[in-house]
Amino acid sequence: MTNPCIICVAITGSLPTKENNPAVPITVAEQIESTHEAFEAGASIAHCHVRDDQGKPTSDPDRFAALKEGIEKHCPGMIVQLSTGGRSGAGQARGGMLPLRPDMASLSVGSNNFPTRVYENPPDLVDWLASEMIAYDVKPEIEAFDLSHIFQAAKMHKDGRIRGIPYVQFVMGVKNAMPVDREVFDFYIHTVKRLFGEDAPWCATGIGPNQIVLNEWTISSGGHART
Amino acid sequence: MTNPCIICVAITGSLPTKENNPAVPITVAEQIESTHEAFEAGASIAHCHVRDDQGKPTSDPDRFAALKEGIEKHCPGMIVQLSTGGRSGAGQARGGMLPLRPDMASLSVGSNNFPTRVYENPPDLVDWLASEMIAYDVKPEIEAFDLSHIFQAAKMHKDGRIRGIPYVQFVMGVKNAMPVDREVFDFYIHTVKRLFGEDAPWCATGIGPNQIVLNEWTISSGGHART
Ligand SMILES: [Zn+2]
Ligand SMILES: [Zn+2]
Ligand SMILES: [Zn+2]
Ligand SMILES: [Zn+2]
Numbered sequence: 001m002t003n004p005c006i007i008c009v010a011i012t013g014s015l016p017t018k019e020n021n022p023a024v025p026i027t028v029a030e031q032i033e034s035t036h037e038a039f040e041a042g043a044s045i046a047h048c049h050v051r052d053d054q055g056k057p058t059s060d061p062d063r064f065a066a067l068k069e070g071i072e073k074h075c076p077g078m079i080v081q082l083s084t085g086g087r088s089g090a091g092q093a094r095g096g097m098l099p100l101r102p103d104m105a106s107l108s109v110g111s112n113n114f115p116t117r118v119y120e121n122p123p124d125l126v127d128w129l130a131s132e133m134i135a136y137d138v139k140p141e142i143e144a145f146d147l148s149h150i151f152q153a154a155k156m157h158k159d160g161r162i163r164g165i166p167y168v169q170f171v172m173g174v175k176n177a178m179p180v181d182r183e184v185f186d187f188y189i190h191t192v193k194r195l196f197g198e199d200a201p202w203c204a205t206g207i208g209p210n211q212i213v214l215n216e217w218t219i220s221s222g223g224h225a226r227t
Numbered sequence: 228m229t230n231p232c233i234i235c236v237a238i239t240g241s242l243p244t245k246e247n248n249p250a251v252p253i254t255v256a257e258q259i260e261s262t263h264e265a266f267e268a269g270a271s272i273a274h275c276h277v278r279d280d281q282g283k284p285t286s287d288p289d290r291f292a293a294l295k296e297g298i299e300k301h302c303p304g305m306i307v308q309l310s311t312g313g314r315s316g317a318g319q320a321r322g323g324m325l326p327l328r329p330d331m332a333s334l335s336v337g338s339n340n341f342p343t344r345v346y347e348n349p350p351d352l353v354d355w356l357a358s359e360m361i362a363y364d365v366k367p368e369i370e371a372f373d374l375s376h377i378f379q380a381a382k383m384h385k386d387g388r389i390r391g392i393p394y395v396q397f398v399m400g401v402k403n404a405m406p407v408d409r410e411v412f413d414f415y416i417h418t419v420k421r422l423f424g425e426d427a428p429w430c431a432t433g434i435g436p437n438q439i440v441l442n443e444w445t446i447s448s449g450g451h452a453r454t
Contacts, residue, residue: 110403111338111345112375113353118338120345123403147374148339148405155406176337176350178375179382183421187414194410 006224008045008203009038014057014087026051028063032070038227039075045104046071047081047141047226049088059089064097079103081141084129086119094125098132104167105133107140109156110149113176119145130161141203142168145177150188154195168192168202169226173210180210185217233451235272235430236265241284241314253278255290259297265454266302272331273298274308274368274453276315286316291324306330308368311356313346321352325359331394332360334367336383337376340403346372357388368430369395372404377415381422395419395429396453400437407437412444 011034016024025034028050035046048071050063068080081104084094098105107129108121133140140162142153153166170188173180185204192202203224206214215225238261243251252261255277262273275298277290295307308331311321325332334356335348360367367389369380380393397415400407412431419429430451433441442452 110373111340111347112373113338113348113350113379116350118345118347118349120338120347121340122345123340123343126340145375146337146339147411148372151406151408151411152340152403176379179378181378183418184374184378191410 005219006045006201006203007038007043008047008081008224008226009035009043010047010049010205010227011035011038012049012051014049014083014085017055026055028066028070031067032074035071035078036074039078043078043227045079045081046075047083047106049083049085057088059084059093059096061097061100064102065100068100068102081105084108085143086121091125092128095129095132098129098136098138101136102138104139104141105129106143106169107133107162108143108145108149109152110146112145112149112174112178115175119177127161130156134161134163139164140166142166143171144168144188145171145174147178147184147188147191150191150195157196165196165200168196168200170202170204170214171207172204172214173207180206180213182217185214186221189221189223232446233272233428233430234265234270235274235308235451235453236262236270237274237276237432237454238262238265239276239278241276241310241312244282253282255293255297258294259301262298262305263301266305270305270454272306272308273302274310274333276310276312284315286311286320286323288324288327291329292327295327295329308332311335312370313348318352319355322356322359325356325363325365328363329365331366331368332356333370333396334360334389335370335372335376336379337373339372339376339401339405342402346404354388357383361388361390366391367393369393370398371395371415372398372401374405374411374415374418377418377422384423392423392427395423395427397429397431397441398434399431399441400434407433407440409444412441413448416448416450 025031052058080102082097082102083106111121144150156162204214204218205226252258279285307329309329310333338348371377383389431441431445432453
């Protein structure tokens with residue numbers, strides 16, 4: 001595989017606070033500076049969540065607009081990926097930033113359990129988010145928390161709900177969802193290649209200390225890396 | 228494999244009505260007679276849902292009690308498995324029949340999408356249903372709508388939330404969940420054997436016309452069959 005490895009930096013997840021780690025960038029200014037450092041170190045995709053004035057996750061389009069503008073100014077050519085994840089909002093509020101036309105946005109296509117609750121992605125919301133991504137020319141990154149999510153992305157691609165070859169991210173190590181398991185990881189890759197072709201791009205993320213394990217597996221298997 | 232194949236008969240699903248198929252047994256009397264026929268034909272597990280007077284799915288413990296009593300009387304030795312599925316009730320009402328101490332009950336350990344909604348099995352409800360099954364000595368059948376559900380059953384078995392080797396059922400062909408796919412089916416079997424041992428029992432069910440496909444795969448692969 002001679003494709004260059006894409007490094008995607010997730011500067012601020014949906015959960016960590018300054019109390020967890022003082023280095024977590026929370027304000028838009030902190031996020032832009034942190035992304036800039038990662039960009040100079042070689043990262044080419046910025047996966048973005050935003051916080052409100054209290055530091056809580058939000059889907060506020062104005063925050064996303066400020067962050068997107070700052071990254072585009074400070075990190076020319078970097079791909080901006082905004083999160084439509086359900087930890088930052090509910091219902092269609094999750095897609096309120098899509099009219100900003102970011103390069104990419106995350107898209108969950110199925111539901112699963114999280115540590116203390118159900119991660120709800122009802123079929124009609126998934127379809128609406130996907131249609132907004134088509135309307136605003138946003139490339140989705142499919143968040144595969146389980147195997148069926150890869151098949152669902154394939155079905156949506158086939159019937160036109162997703163344009164282009166889906167870019168799938170395997171999410172492993174979330175409590176009550178898919179654990180970090182090497183055989184499953186290999187089967188995920190096999191399934192992506194079977195459904196989308198040998199050259200289909202994919203990446204993987206592990207929660208907390210699992211990230212480094214998944215980075216090793218991913219880079220040695222021809223996938224793209226995520227911080 | 229010299230283990231006999233167990234045939235589990237699902238006399239009444241959670242959805243079909245008399246309008247869909249006049250042969251669907253809806254009343255408890257019809258269900259008992261239908262189970263009796265299947266029992267005489269060789270079925271050894273009865274997977275049971277019940278309906279209310281309007282023919283709608285319910286978790287009413289009194290209905291379940293009448294059905295269980297009738298099956299035990301007419302079909303001596305048959306294993307009675309009651310559904311705790313989310314199409315018949317919500318929250319802890321789904322487990323209201325467990326004090327009847329049926330031989331088995333279905334247990335969903337994760338969440339996933341259904342055709343038009345999220346099939347919600349929040350972690351605290353899953354744990355409560357599992358603890359009720361231990362309290363009333365009910366053997367769970369794990370409903371695996373996706374791959375992570377098999378891993379979740381393994382984790383619950385390991386930390387004592389499920390007693391004995393879990394009996395896993397693969398559910399395939401539900402729209403927006405896992406499709407009927409032979410490679411996934413084989414990986415499911417491989418995963419069950421890896422997590423629970425070579426001799427761990429498993430079965431599979433397919434929705435609608437997929438049932439016959441899955442029966443062929445299942446019987447030729449050493450699994451137990453479901454109608
Ligand atoms: Zn800068
Ligand atoms: Zn994210
Ligand atoms: Zn059932
Ligand atoms: Zn009879």
